[in-house]
Amino acid sequence: MHVEVKVPEIRLRQAQTQPEGRSGSEKNPAQAPRDGHSPVRRFLLSRGNSAVADRGFHWLMVLCALSIFGIVALIVWELLKGSHLAWTSFHFEFFYKSYTNTFDGQTSYWDPVNGQFSAVPFIYGTLVSSFLALMIAVPLAVGVAIFLTEMCPRMLRGPLAFLTELLAAIPSIVYGLWAVFELVPLLRVHVNPLLTQYLGWTGLFKDDNPTGLGFVAAAVILAIMILPIISSLTREVMTAVPHSQREAVLALGATRWEMIRMGVLRNARIGIVGGIILGLGRALGETMAVTMVIGNTPEIHKSLLSNGTSMASVLANEFAEAVSDLHRSALIEIGLALFIVTIIVNALAQLLVWAVTRGAPAEAH
Numbered sequence: 001m002h003v004e005v006k007v008p009e010i011r012l013r014q015a016q017t018q019p020e021g022r023s024g025s026e027k028n029p030a031q032a033p034r035d036g037h038s039p040v041r042r043f044l045l046s047r048g049n050s051a052v053a054d055r056g057f058h059w060l061m062v063l064c065a066l067s068i069f070g071i072v073a074l075i076v077w078e079l080l081k082g083s084h085l086a087w088t089s090f091h092f093e094f095f096y097k098s099y100t101n102t103f104d105g106q107t108s109y110w111d112p113v114n115g116q117f118s119a120v121p122f123i124y125g126t127l128v129s130s131f132l133a134l135m136i137a138v139p140l141a142v143g144v145a146i147f148l149t150e151m152c153p154r155m156l157r158g159p160l161a162f163l164t165e166l167l168a169a170i171p172s173i174v175y176g177l178w179a180v181f182e183l184v185p186l187l188r189v190h191v192n193p194l195l196t197q198y199l200g201w202t203g204l205f206k207d208d209n210p211t212g213l214g215f216v217a218a219a220v221i222l223a224i225m226i227l228p229i230i231s232s233l234t235r236e237v238m239t240a241v242p243h244s245q246r247e248a249v250l251a252l253g254a255t256r257w258e259m260i261r262m263g264v265l266r267n268a269r270i271g272i273v274g275g276i277i278l279g280l281g282r283a284l285g286e287t288m289a290v291t292m293v294i295g296n297t298p299e300i301h302k303s304l305l306s307n308g309t310s311m312a313s314v315l316a317n318e319f320a321e322a323v324s325d326l327h328r329s330a331l332i333e334i335g336l337a338l339f340i341v342t343i344i345v346n347a348l349a350q351l352l353v354w355a356v357t358r359g360a361p362a363e364a365h
Helices: 039-046 051-082 084-095 120-151 154-169 172-202 215-239 243-251 256-285 288-293 311-321 325-357
Strands: none
Touching: 051 084, 051 325, 084 325, 120 154, 120 215, 120 256, 120 311, 120 325, 154 215, 172 215, 172 288, 215 256, 215 288, 215 325, 243 256, 256 311, 256 325, 288 311, 311 325
16 A cells, blocks of 8 residues: 655745845946946947057067068178179189289289189188187087086076176177287297197198287187087077986986986987087177187188188178279178078077977976
């Protein structure tokens, strides 16, 4: 037998009390703003339509970005126009041809009086001084980066990094003056005689220049100038290497040096090469400091202690005193070649650095 019992439903109605302190508009919905907008919305609407301002801001930023391309295009156009006379006169021979002096039979490359121009000694001097500077600066810069990133106490890391990067802020003319009054006498009295004594048999350090100027002096001053660039980028790519790489190598029983060599440098090698190439780009285009110590002789010598010249130094020395339109056009063509080489070198360096740091956090640990 099944029995169903119905329980009556009991509902309690609670009187709604209105909290005190409400404004009259909240008590009575009819008194709310007729437009139905909040005060913030009404303020924004009172400012008018911002579409014109947004569109103007957008095109202003686009114009700023396009101005960079416009500046580069104008520079290239001016260099091409200025070097047209030299290009039509020498073509590609300008970059490899040599001449014979009719008086003494010696090889000549740059003779503005007779209208004979060749960029060979300037390209040679630029490459020799720049690569010699890299040989000096790269070991020192990588060593500084390793110490600051992996071994330096935290309290000294900031000051040492600041002092290293401070070298990049010193004007090149100051470097040149320091090199003339301090570096060149030091090389002439102490360093060059030792190089001649112990390495003169190679032919690279012949004692044929008693002034102390030359490729070695230019390379030393360039090495000091590019050191902060290479060191800063090397520290950046080393910082981008994950800590897990270091911990994994140490967990296998490696020493600190083995951890740095296998866990850090091996993973950062592409970015380090990019930093080195970026330093090379700075060395290729350096002007005043190199002009003051390289000797400015348009000749090719095997000895690194001899005088030489570079592409940037010949522009600084002769452009304002060009004796003919062809002379000026030849100088502009040297500038065009230097401009193209510098752009290619810097673009390659930025690509290599990006290949390492693209997935790394921006902050250094």
